[in-house]
Amino acid sequence: MGKWKEPKLTKKLYGGAGKRQLPAKACVHFLETSLEAKNACVLLSQSRLFEEPKLTQCCWEVIDVQAEMALRSKGFCKIDWQTLEVVVTREALNTKEVVVFEAVLNWAEAECKRQGLPTTLRNKRHVPGPALYLVRIPTMTLEEFTNSAAQSDILMLEETYNIILWYTTANKPPLDFLLTKRGGLAPQRCHRFQSSAYCSNQWRYRGRCDSIQIAADRKVFVAVLGLYGFSSGKAEYSVKIELKRLGVVLAQNLTRFVSDGSSSTSPVWFEHPVQVEQDTFYTASAMLDGSELSYFRQEGLTEVQCGKVAFQFQCSSDSTNSSWVQGGQIPELIFYA
Structure with missing residues (x-):
């Protein structure tokens, strides 16, 4: 050679x-x-x-x-x-x-x-x-x-x-390959509520759909939906998340997650970050099955500024479990921009 x-x-x-x-x-x-x-x-x-x-x-x-x-x-x-x-x-x-x-x-x-x-x-x-x-x-x-x-x-x-x-081994030999991990990209978080999470027996799942419409003023990539879980202790859920545009499913994931009983959100990842075009509305949905009594929030915002990205939120006709702009589930998006 x-x-x-x-x-x-x-x-x-x-x-x-x-x-x-x-x-x-x-x-x-x-x-x-x-x-x-x-x-x-x-x-x-x-x-x-x-x-x-x-x-x-x-x-x-x-x-x-x-x-x-x-x-x-x-x-x-x-x-x-x-x-x-x-x-x-x-x-x-x-x-x-x-x-x-x-x-x-x-x-x-x-x-x-x-x-x-x-x-x-x-x-x-x-x-x-x-x-x-x-x-x-x-x-x-x-x-x-x-x-x-x-x-x-x-x-x-x-x-x-x-x-x-x-x-x-502790005595590491010299290598010809680079040893430092890639920096990758830092994800950003968008919270759509002003209030703290409520612990209440009024919010139940039963496999129904929580849904909200989202749009951004520049191209972003949505990677995660942050979701609430059980309000009275640790609990496991099965969940299906989707991102759609004009009724067409662009990405979905059927998985499980465990909430720790706190009001913190649990991240549920899409298999790959989903490209969201500028000034175009998409429908984000979550269908949970598990312990019914959940945290939820109120005082939702129609527009949230996250760094250089402005998100807009609208109600979705897909929502059959009472989530809407002013309250409910899907409190958080994790994205790359």
């Missing part, structure tokens, strides 16, 4: 070197109507090639927040090596490091095919070049490492041995 060489960046995706076929306005328009996690990495590659900073920034907003979906998309495997390097270097990626590692392996297999190389372990190790060492393997848990990277056979035997020693 010869010395690794950095692949040349070409303008093949745009129909030939030196031929600019996608002007800036068309890029921006395509972004506004089509940018999502599955194509964000491809658009990032193209925006860097044609020096479109606005498109680049918008791509990063999606990739950072929805990193797992972006890195596991087919589009990620189509990016050029230079874009691979900047993505793997990215400090703000909001995902586990094992996802980054597996994405690099998938890209390497696709790159072997593009170069007409057999998809051998040797070639898959060779084509990422130094980008492989930008994966922060030591920040994985030991379980993640042993179930993924250690079994991939991409690492050399000495590398695998030293990483295991790094996990398990």
